[in-house]
Amino acid sequence: MARRGWLPDQILPAPGVVLATLREFTASGELGDATLISLQRVAEGFLVGAGGGLLFGGAIGLSSRLNSLFGPTFLALAQVPLLAWMPLMILLVGIDEALKVILIGIATFIPVVLNVAQGVRDVPVALREVGRVLLFDPWSMVTQIVLPAAVPSIFTGLREGLANAWQTVIAVELFASSEGLGYMMSWGRQLFQLDLVLAVVAVLAVIGLSMNLGLTRLEGRLGRWQVRVP
Amino acid sequence: MTGGALPWRPLLVPLAGLAVWEAMSHIGGVSNQILPPPEAVAHRLWDGFTTGGLSVDLAASLMRAGFGFALGATSGVAFGLMLGLSRWAGRLLGPLFLGYRQVALFAWVPLLSMWFGGGETGKIAFIALAAMAPAAVNTWRGTRALSRDYVELGAVLMFQPLDTIRLIALPGALPAILTGLRGALIAAWLATVGAELFLDVAPGLGGRMNEGRETFQLDLVLGSILLLGVVGLAFGRLAVFAETLLLRKRTA
Amino acid sequence: MLMKTDLTVPALEVVGISKTFHVAGKPVPALRDVSLSVQNGDFVAIAGASGCGKSTLLRLILGLDRGDLGHVRIDGMPIGGPGLDRGMVFQEHRLLPWLTAEQNVAAALRRSGLPAAERRRRVAEQLELVGLTEFARAFPAQLSGGMAQRVAIARALVNRPRFLLLDEPLGALDALTRLRLQGELARIVRHGGTTALLVTHDVDEAVFLADRVVVMRPHPGRIADVLTVELGARRDRSSPSFLRIRDRVLAMLGVSPIDDDEEREAVAACSFTIAASTNGARSDRIGQNIGAWCGRGGARTEQDAYPRTEGGEMVGG
Numbered sequence: 001m002a003r004r005g006w007l008p009d010q011i012l013p014a015p016g017v018v019l020a021t022l023r024e025f026t027a028s029g030e031l032g033d034a035t036l037i038s039l040q041r042v043a044e045g046f047l048v049g050a051g052g053g054l055l056f057g058g059a060i061g062l063s064s065r066l067n068s069l070f071g072p073t074f075l076a077l078a079q080v081p082l083l084a085w086m087p088l089m090i091l092l093v094g095i096d097e098a099l100k101v102i103l104i105g106i107a108t109f110i111p112v113v114l115n116v117a118q119g120v121r122d123v124p125v126a127l128r129e130v131g132r133v134l135l136f137d138p139w140s141m142v143t144q145i146v147l148p149a150a151v152p153s154i155f156t157g158l159r160e161g162l163a164n165a166w167q168t169v170i171a172v173e174l175f176a177s178s179e180g181l182g183y184m185m186s187w188g189r190q191l192f193q194l195d196l197v198l199a200v201v202a203v204l205a206v207i208g209l210s211m212n213l214g215l216t217r218l219e220g221r222l223g224r225w226q227v228r229v230p
Numbered sequence: 231m232t233g234g235a236l237p238w239r240p241l242l243v244p245l246a247g248l249a250v251w252e253a254m255s256h257i258g259g260v261s262n263q264i265l266p267p268p269e270a271v272a273h274r275l276w277d278g279f280t281t282g283g284l285s286v287d288l289a290a291s292l293m294r295a296g297f298g299f300a301l302g303a304t305s306g307v308a309f310g311l312m313l314g315l316s317r318w319a320g321r322l323l324g325p326l327f328l329g330y331r332q333v334a335l336f337a338w339v340p341l342l343s344m345w346f347g348g349g350e351t352g353k354i355a356f357i358a359l360a361a362m363a364p365a366a367v368n369t370w371r372g373t374r375a376l377s378r379d380y381v382e383l384g385a386v387l388m389f390q391p392l393d394t395i396r397l398i399a400l401p402g403a404l405p406a407i408l409t410g411l412r413g414a415l416i417a418a419w420l421a422t423v424g425a426e427l428f429l430d431v432a433p434g435l436g437g438r439m440n441e442g443r444e445t446f447q448l449d450l451v452l453g454s455i456l457l458l459g460v461v462g463l464a465f466g467r468l469a470v471f472a473e474t475l476l477l478r479k480r481t482a
Numbered sequence: 483m484l485m486k487t488d489l490t491v492p493a494l495e496v497v498g499i500s501k502t503f504h505v506a507g508k509p510v511p512a513l514r515d516v517s518l519s520v521q522n523g524d525f526v527a528i529a530g531a532s533g534c535g536k537s538t539l540l541r542l543i544l545g546l547d548r549g550d551l552g553h554v555r556i557d558g559m560p561i562g563g564p565g566l567d568r569g570m571v572f573q574e575h576r577l578l579p580w581l582t583a584e585q586n587v588a589a590a591l592r593r594s595g596l597p598a599a600e601r602r603r604r605v606a607e608q609l610e611l612v613g614l615t616e617f618a619r620a621f622p623a624q625l626s627g628g629m630a631q632r633v634a635i636a637r638a639l640v641n642r643p644r645f646l647l648l649d650e651p652l653g654a655l656d657a658l659t660r661l662r663l664q665g666e667l668a669r670i671v672r673h674g675g676t677t678a679l680l681v682t683h684d685v686d687e688a689v690f691l692a693d694r695v696v697v698m699r700p701h702p703g704r705i706a707d708v709l710t711v712e713l714g715a716r717r718d719r720s721s722p723s724f725l726r727i728r729d730r731v732l733a734m735l736g737v738s739p740i741d742d743d744e745e746r747e748a749v750a751a752c753s754f755t756i757a758a759s760t761n762g763a764r765s766d767r768i769g770q771n772i773g774a775w776c777g778r779g780g781a782r783t784e785q786d787a788y789p790r791t792e793g794g795e796m797v798g799g
Contacts, residue, residue: 208332
């Protein structure tokens with residue numbers, strides 16, 4: 001459709017044009033730089049959010065007391081749409097890197113906590129009793145029984161957290177940043193260069209798919225024992 | 231817990247937090263701009279609803295979200311049905327859809343704003359886009375998972391495609407569809423708030439929050455956050471209620 | 483069987499245990515005033531229908547749950563919770579799915595304080611005992627039900643526990659595997675000289691394996707009686723004494739082998755006939771035969787009632 005020139009380039013550029021733009025920006029290094037910046041932000045925010053989420057989610061999953069203390073508050077705060085925290089955060093920490101990392105962290109934290117808590121709670125009582133019978137100390141219980149049993153849920157949480165993190169970083173970069181992939185898109189829009197915008201969209205798609213693949217591979221590696229002999 | 235006893239643990243943290251907040255905001259040296267006391271926030275909300283335009287903002291946001299949701303959810307369910315029922319659609323369009331879902335939602339804002347200009351249509355299109363994905367994914371999964379037996383029954387009874395959809399696919403995949411609709415509602419609300427914030431839309435809660443931020447009126451900002459949370463909670467409860475209602479007859 | 487010790491303190495003792503569960507607000511008395519004593523080397527089976535509290539009793543002995551009243555004592559000392567002196571085999575194998583067979587067995591040695599080399603040796607020893615050395619590196623998902631349960635038995639024994647507790651260990655297996663494993667279990671327990679407590683609803687299994695059968699009744703759970711399984715009955719499913727004891731237990735549990743009047747009359751006639759044909763001579767053997775074939779054991783065919791050897795002679799003469 002685009003190639004046949006039915007629509008002017010401003011509305012829908014031909015794939016060829018988009019590809020050319022991709023090549024051009026990769027060569028100049030701008031695409032690479034922007035990608036790295038965005039990736040870095042995601043990595044920082046994700047690590048903080050996922051790490052905290054694992055600990056907090058594990059804690060409220062294991063201890064019903066902690067759950068009744070902190071769970072409802074957490075759930076209530078999680079109802080607030082993520083980006084609604086932005087104005088408050090801008091007032092508190094300004095508009096630079098800290099803002100992005102905090103927002104990405106929150107975006108990762110929420111799904112990780114929800115999934116990890118559920119996964120820990122769902123560990124079969126039968127297996128936990130085995131731990132008690134074998135006199136496992138609390139550390140062994142968690143590392144030998146609870147964690148392996150919760151692996152599928154943990155990975156679901158990490159996947160969701162990562163997806164959220166990407167959504168957030170792009171959104172924030174689009175409107176409140178001067179670098180990164182999101183910024184490139186908004187720059188392309190300002191210059192009415194749709195081919196650039198679409199080029200970045202393609203890059204985002206590729207990154208997203210490969211991250212998902214990576215996580216799934218990692219989970220498969222850890223879950224070898226689930227394979228049944230045919 | 232015996233009946234009648236108030237569950238105190240869940241309330242402990244919020245109440246303690248409230249107490250600390252109250253205390254801190256009265257400490258000398260911490261200006262009321264930086265940390266308004268809880269009463270100020272409550273007051274601000276009250277004012278906003280009675281005299282300020284807060285109810286207008288809320289209504290505007292809700293309307294946008296509603297329209298976007300309706301549009302996005304219906305097209306999402308339709309798309310999901312197609313993907314699930316037609317094998318070639320599933321194979322051809324499926325991977326494309328999967329790729330599309332990898333792209334951050336807000337990445338579409340520049341494109342949409344270029345195509346639709348800056349008006350309401352563009353925003354509603356964006357919200358619809360946000361609602362479409364969860365609706366489509368869950369409907370797709372639900373129809374794909376339909377028991378072979380039911381689909382074959384349709385073939386045996388010589389069902390027209392529309393009949394199959396009406397009598398087999400929709401009821402069979404209903405639980406999944408409802409899950410998708412719940413996700414779509416949440417996504418629509420998130421998109422609404424985000425778009426209003428970023429594009430500084432007014433009337434709208436997002437625009438109001440920005441105003442609060444720009445003029446350093448923290449009580450307005452905090453009040454809006456509270457409001458948004460309440461709406462989010464209400465949506466969630468509404469969705470669960472609707473689900474229970476519609477699926478009620480299924481469990482014997 | 484080991485000689486019973488002549489100490490007055492039993493190896494394992496349950497004294498006046500009571501336990502009530504609360505289900506949906508209503509109290510359900512699972513056990514009421516249950517007492518039992520076990521000596522070293524005993525093999526005790528606890529038999530009863532569902533709901534008689536036998537699994538609850540075992541869990542209390544294991545230390546997983548606490549009774550409301552009464553004590554469980556080992557060598558006179560009350561137990562404080564689970565311990566390595568009591569190994570447990572559950573009805574589901576409960577192997578950790580992410581560990582191989584040998585890793586599962588080794589998991590039981592985490593608290594044993596043994597050096598690594600000794601642990602490896604013991605794990606290999608146990609796996610060999612249950613006949614699964616080749617499957618040491620397999621994951622539970624790759625094992626059949628019977629094999630997985632054997633690994634569970636190995637895990638329970640690797641600490642050389644004083645007591646082996648089994649809660650319907652063969653209940654989840656098919657009938658053939660069950661019979662095979664019963665023999666295995668007998669061999670394994672005898673090999674180690676462990677004191678065993680087996681909970682089962684399968685009366686045949688109880689009489690086959692145990693020295694004593696504790697018969698329990700439900701609502702509330704309590705011990706109805708304790709029967710001793712004579713030497714001739716043990717490990718031989720076709721011996722008359724086996725059948726007799728089995729039928730006694732079944733009768734106690736409310737299951738009569740003869741269910742209608744006609745057959746009952748035939749049985750009575752049979753007894754009379756046998757007694758008559760042996761001219762009233764009563765040897766132990768005849769007495770046993772009558773008991774087994776015409777009493778509650780039930781005569782079913784002429785061959786049963788008038789058993790003849792291959793040579794055509796009538797047995798029990």
